[in-house]
Amino acid sequence: MKQEKAFILKGDLCWSTSVSELATMDDGYLVVEDGIIAGVFKQIPECYQALPLIDTDNALIMPGMMDLHVHGSQYQYRGLGMDMELLDWLNTYAFPEEKKFADTEYARHAYSLFVDDMKQSATTRAVIFASIHYPAAKVLMDLIEESGLIAYVGKVNMDRNSPDYYVEETARSLADTETWIRETIHQYKHVFPILTPRFTPTCSDELMEGLGALQKKYDLPVQSHLSENPSECDWVKELCPWSSCYGETYLRPGLIGPGIKSVMAHCVYSDEKEMELLGENEVLIVHCPQSNENVASGIAPIRKFLDRGLMVGMGSDVAGGATLSMLRSIQDALAVSKLRWRIIDQEDKPLTIDEAFYLATEGGGRFFGKVGSFKKGYEMDALVIPDRHLLGPRDYTVRERLERVIYSSEPILEGMHMKFVKGVNILDS
Amino acid sequence: MKQEKAFILKGDLCWSTSVSELATMDDGYLVVEDGIIAGVFKQIPECYQALPLIDTDNALIMPGMMDLHVHGSQYQYRGLGMDMELLDWLNTYAFPEEKKFADTEYARHAYSLFVDDMKQSATTRAVIFASIHYPAAKVLMDLIEESGLIAYVGKVNMDRNSPDYYVEETARSLADTETWIRETIHQYKHVFPILTPRFTPTCSDELMEGLGALQKKYDLPVQSHLSENPSECDWVKELCPWSSCYGETYLRPGLIGPGIKSVMAHCVYSDEKEMELLGENEVLIVHCPQSNENVASGIAPIRKFLDRGLMVGMGSDVAGGATLSMLRSIQDALAVSKLRWRIIDQEDKPLTIDEAFYLATEGGGRFFGKVGSFKKGYEMDALVIPDRHLLGPRDYTVRERLERVIYSSEPILEGMHMKFVKGVNILDS
Numbered sequence A, B: 001m002k003q004e005k006a007f008i009l010k011g012d013l014c015w016s017t018s019v020s021e022l023a024t025m026d027d028g029y030l031v032v033e034d035g036i037i038a039g040v041f042k043q044i045p046e047c048y049q050a051l052p053l054i055d056t057d058n059a060l061i062m063p064g065m066m067d068l069h070v071h072g073s074q075y076q077y078r079g080l081g082m083d084m085e086l087l088d089w090l091n092t093y094a095f096p097e098e099k100k101f102a103d104t105e106y107a108r109h110a111y112s113l114f115v116d117d118m119k120q121s122a123t124t125r126a127v128i129f130a131s132i133h134y135p136a137a138k139v140l141m142d143l144i145e146e147s148g149l150i151a152y153v154g155k156v157n158m159d160r161n162s163p164d165y166y167v168e169e170t171a172r173s174l175a176d177t178e179t180w181i182r183e184t185i186h187q188y189k190h191v192f193p194i195l196t197p198r199f200t201p202t203c204s205d206e207l208m209e210g211l212g213a214l215q216k217k218y219d220l221p222v223q224s225h226l227s228e229n230p231s232e233c234d235w236v237k238e239l240c241p242w243s244s245c246y247g248e249t250y251l252r253p254g255l256i257g258p259g260i261k262s263v264m265a266h267c268v269y270s271d272e273k274e275m276e277l278l279g280e281n282e283v284l285i286v287h288c289p290q291s292n293e294n295v296a297s298g299i300a301p302i303r304k305f306l307d308r309g310l311m312v313g314m315g316s317d318v319a320g321g322a323t324l325s326m327l328r329s330i331q332d333a334l335a336v337s338k339l340r341w342r343i344i345d346q347e348d349k350p351l352t353i354d355e356a357f358y359l360a361t362e363g364g365g366r367f368f369g370k371v372g373s374f375k376k377g378y379e380m381d382a383l384v385i386p387d388r389h390l391l392g393p394r395d396y397t398v399r400e401r402l403e404r405v406i407y408s409s410e411p412i413l414e415g416m417h418m419k420f421v422k423g424v425n426i427l428d429s
Helices: A072-077 A086-102 A104-120 A134-147 A170-184 A205-218 A230-239 A272-280 A289-294 A302-307 A326-344 A353-368 A398-408 A410-415 B072-077 B086-102 B104-120 B134-147 B170-184 B205-218 B230-239 B272-280 B289-294 B302-307 B326-344 B353-368 B398-408 B410-415
Strands: A006-018 A021-033 A036-041 A053-063 A065-071 A123-129 A150-154 A191-193 A222-226 A262-266 A284-287 A311-314 A382-385 A418-421 B006-018 B021-033 B036-041 B053-063 B065-071 B123-129 B150-154 B191-193 B222-226 B262-266 B284-287 B311-314 B382-385 B418-421
Touching (some): A006 A353, A006 A382, A021 A053, A021 A353, A021 A398, A053 A398, A065 A284, A072 A104, A072 A123, A086 A104, A104 A134, A134 A150, A170 A191, A170 A205, A284 A353, A289 A326, A289 B326, A326 A398, A382 A410, B006 B036, B006 B353, B006 B398, B021 B053, B021 B353, B053 B353, B065 B284, B065 B311, B072 B104, B086 B230, B104 B134, B123 B418, B134 B170, B134 B191, B170 B191, B272 B302, B284 B353, B289 B326, B302 B311, B311 B326, B326 B398, B353 B398, B382 B410
Parallel strands (some): A006 A053, A150 A191, A262 A284, B006 B053, B065 B123, B123 B150, B150 B191, B262 B284
Antiparallel strands (some): A021 A036, A053 A382, A382 A418, B006 B021, B021 B036, B382 B418
């Protein structure tokens, strides 16, 4: 991988200009300087005429996608065991698999396959759950750094309501976490640690408070699960009778809060009170529609979140989701939003393609800074997708081609030879 | 394509033994004689020892899939225009595209791409809507016959509530249909005509009765749409105030009935009365879960149908569905059944993999005779899927591999070099 200081990418561009608006430009020029987008132009401006030009021969060019919730340690059983609800599913499938990452060699093999797949996918940046094992988490971080992708990786914490073979002692969990933070926080160019209490049911108050202290000490971001499944929500109410909503169980120990960068996956059952809390504390909600179908959780009220101006991104949630494809996530977000409108609440009008595309790109990109669009000043993550083989005997607009690529999901990416992360083509080895 | 009179296929087999039970056998032998399955064996029986053996090197071998509802004339805009409900969607996207098939050369180009894609897919047999143009329907039938696939193809009838540019005059519609029947009914080895009133809203009583007469005269099967969308159902009630349910609008003119082979797509809103009618008249219900999401129809009560012993198969419903992949249809059937259980009716427990697999294979196969399983005496349709690249650092049972293939959808089929229809490998050109 080598980085041109500045260059121009020519092709058929599409990107979000706002939550609800998609822009397209055929035969457009995307100018990049030092990994940052200088602008999108219909003609090359005079001042850029001398820059090297990469002509993609009318490939579709769109921002890289942001997978804000994915379990690297569950990748090996993606597409298996989809016959249970969340809590049984965790005990039957997730925990036995994650336990294997105690063996660092197993972890290296399994995480290599995971990272290779993500490198070929539409994702350029991700927020990842590892397992409870911090040596394995470091292996994953090494592999991501090598791949050219950008990610936050979390060593998982859990010290209660977990099987004997996959649980930590509280003090040890915190000590391991701090060791891991120190060893990784300044270690990589593209990979960063993120605090990762699994979810309230498996984290004691003491553990949560300890993690809150680490958050403060190292100013770290936080990821977890929130309001995914009705039984889980009931359980949290029992475990934390003092809380007025599930979200508050992260707020009190200082794992979400103003100035704390946080992502919370799912929010299928977030009520008015929780929505308020999510807004006030600038939590980025991660919509994982396929997972919410596969483990029978339900359909998140994304329209309500958008109407209230909450921050929303998307996640594959492998292995609750069966694929790393964020194009498929867009498709699934559209599909379930239509069912929600039809079946649950006709006030929640279905998401548009423009909105779902935004969620998977700029919506999640905010977690990484100015990322996920082709606006001037944004970091340049881009997919170059040759899609000619998807077309037929008629004309297609750039917008229609994008729509078709979304509904075709991953196979179309096999012809992709350019995928830029911060201006670097990571597929050019 | 050449047909071995008898042969043995060796590999890792999976097939349905009943609606709710899937059998698997690793290193199994599937014995085929004259296109018919002689049996599945763990060791080759003495009497078959001399037969030629095809060793698939532990590929996954499963029955071919049955796509019981797909619009060949909509294939060109699959994955486009997914932003409307059924009735607007038809007027905005479907009818303008279907109109193009008046041009037989356009039809040849468009149908070629459709048939090529289906040939590479998991589908071995299909029930297909063409357009209103009978010369184009014949082109499609020619292409299917060449491909080695087996299909029923329908010239569509519609004489009311349709745009000026895409509607038939009643007498002409019936005359064209009879001409087309005569020209095709004994023309092909693998392709057969099927009567195709589009749906009650676009078919006058006179047209329906005329088609009923043709059904009787030529003993033809029938396909149509039923109870897909709430506005459509309301409209049918207005148009046919005499009917006690939508299904009765096909029953009265003799388009469904005892002894009449029929498929009805969707049945999302079939009530008790309609379920009774579907059972009494042995109608094969076609579940099209992806289409029901894409055009915001809802979720069909498949559990209720199975509990009542009704016949159910599956369809891609391209272009309401965006892909011909019947593996994806299985995945979608599972996903929406979980949402139905969670959101609509906790009595309707989610489908199991075994059940959804059955629907896509033997469930739909009944329309073609003894088809869709590896039981003795069944016609041998089979997919040979090399899936090693989907596996990782652990052991996988045949059942788990099937599950992964279903959740991985179509890309895995790129390595498929053997796909048998009635004992003939149609990919061996």
